[in-house]
Amino acid sequence: MYSEFDREVGEMRVEQERQARIDAASAALKAEGRDVCDCGATISLARRRVYPSATRCLECQQIAEREAYCR
Numbered sequence: 001m002y003s004e005f006d007r008e009v010g011e012m013r014v015e016q017e018r019q020a021r022i023d024a025a026s027a028a029l030k031a032e033g034r035d036v037c038d039c040g041a042t043i044s045l046a047r048r049r050v051y052p053s054a055t056r057c058l059e060c061q062q063i064a065e066r067e068a069y070c071r
């Protein structure tokens, strides 16, 4: 039978899984890449979520890519 207790345990499990995903995501951010670019700009968390290994801010990345294509 589906009791109040089961419902609470279920919610706790969902909450634990949610927290575990957040922990894993922040661990990945700490493990790879950096949060400050060579130019001193902060690499946004949104950018680092998409590119966890990013070491440049968006501006520097675009410059670097442009130089790479021009070569």
Ligand SMILES: [Zn+2]
Binding pocket: 037, 038, 039, 040, 041, 056, 057, 058, 059, 060, 061
């Ligand atoms: Zn930069």
